[in-house]
Structures are given as structure tokens and as C-alpha cells.
Amino acid sequence: MTTFIREYSSTRFSTIEVGRPGTTTMYWYAISTKPHQDDLAELNLRRMGVETFNPQVKQHKIIRRKKRVCTSPLFPGYLFAKFSMGQHYRNVLYTRGVRRVVAFGEQPAIVDEALIEAIKCRLCEGFFATSESHFMPGQVVRIQEGPLRGLEAIFEKQMTGPQRAVLLLRALSYQARVVMDLGDIVNL
Numbered sequence: 367m368t369t370f371i372r373e374y375s376s377t378r379f380s381t382i383e384v385g386r387p388g389t390t391t392m393y394w395y396a397i398s399t400k401p402h403q404d405d406l407a408e409l410n411l412r413r414m415g416v417e418t419f420n421p422q423v424k425q426h427k428i429i430r431r432k433k434r435v436c437t438s439p440l441f442p443g444y445l446f447a448k449f450s451m452g453q454h455y456r457n458v459l460y461t462r463g464v465r466r467v468v469a470f471g472e473q474p475a476i477v478d479e480a481l482i483e484a485i486k487c488r489l490c491e492g493f494f495a496t497s498e499s500h501f502m503p504g505q506v507v508r509i510q511e512g513p514l515r516g517l518e519a520i521f522e523k524q525m526t527g528p529q530r531a532v533l534l535l536r537a538l539s540y541q542a543r544v545v546m547d548l549g550d551i552v553n554l
Contacts, residue, residue: 390450391452392448392449393449393451393476394419394476395446395447395451395467396445396468396475396477397411397445397447397458398464398468399444399445399465400464403463404420404439404444404445404463405420405463406463408420408445411461414457414458416448416449416454416458417447417449418447419448420439420446421439421486422437422438422439423437423494424493444468455474501551504520506520506521507551510551
């Protein structure tokens with residue numbers, strides 16, 4: 367017999383299928399956390415015995431005019447948790463720091479185990495490894511994707527967020543700065 371729980375979120379009531387009471391099938395779910403409470407939510411979920419995964423990324427930032435290495439979540443405001451919907455849903459939902467279990471429609475969205483493993487494979491010394499930019503400031507590059515495909519630009523700098531860059535686009539006598547994905551540009 368399938369059990370349904372009537373849940374109240376801040377926007378509306380919804381019905382969520384919980385499964386049979388004895389079901390212990392565990393899946394990964396995305397958990398939305400309250401602002402700046404990722405660590406608190408992860409700690410509280412682990413205390414309950416729920417397996418969590420909150421990938422971190424190292425970034426170089428300038429703080430008070432000094433370049434420092436900072437760590438931040440790869441997905442700010444979200445973490446992954448593996449639990450049995452039938453046994454742990456209510457406890458997870460009301461854990462301190464947790465806003466909600468991410469759902470599409472009325473069903474919580476199950477995150478594929480292969481996606482979690484793919485992210486874990488990209489971890490280097492416990493942090494998500496982003497590819498370093500192989501472009502130098504002032505280098506001429508060609509845009510290979512998007513509406514500006516085929517145009518040449520000058521690489522200006524990589525942005526603080528991963529995989530983004532600022533390019534100086536030259537067209538006739540007009541210069542404009544554009545922000546592009548690093549994957550959309552190539553060396554000339």
C-alpha cells in the first residue's frame with residue numbers, strides 16, 4: 367500500500383508519495399538549504415545518519431587587496447542527500463538549515479547515482495577541479511559558438527565564476543566587452 371503525505375510549503379499544499387512503510391530503498395535527492403546554512407544543514411543531516419554530498423570548489427579571490435584562496439560550495443544553496451523517502455522524508459524536511467527537498471511537480475526529484483559519481487570523480491584533494499584557463503590576457507581568440515560565432519576577440523580576463531571569460535570584441539571601429547563561456551572560444 368502506498369502512503370501519501372500532505373505537506374505544506376510556503377506556497378501551497380502538495381501531496382507526496384512516500385512509499386510502503388517498510389521500504390528502505392535509498393536514492394540521492396537535491397536539498398535546497400536556507401541562505402548561508404549549507405554547512406548547518408549538512409551537519410544536522412549527518413547527525414541523523416543521512417549520507418550527504420556537498421562538493422566544494424577552490425577559487426582565487428581578492429580580499430582586502432590580497433589574493434587569497436577561498437572555498438565555496440559548487441552549488442550554493444543546495445546539497446545532495448541519500449535517504450529512504452519512506453523512512454526519512456519528514457525528518458529531512460524539518461532538519462535545521464533545510465528549506466525543502468527539490469521536486470518537479472509534486473514528486474521529489476531523484477538525482478541519478480551516475481551524476482553524483484561523475485562529480486566525485488572530478489574531485490581533487492576533496493575539491494571540485496575546474497579546468498584552468500589556457501588563455502592569456504591580450505591573446506586573440508575566435509568565438510566558436512553562439513550568436514557571435516566566427517568573430518575574433520581579444521581575451522581580457524577570466525571571471526571569478528568558473529568557466530566564464532570577458533572578451534573585448536572588435537567590430538569595425540566599435541569595441542565592446544562581452545562575457546562568454548570558456549568552452550565557446552578557441553585559440554587562433
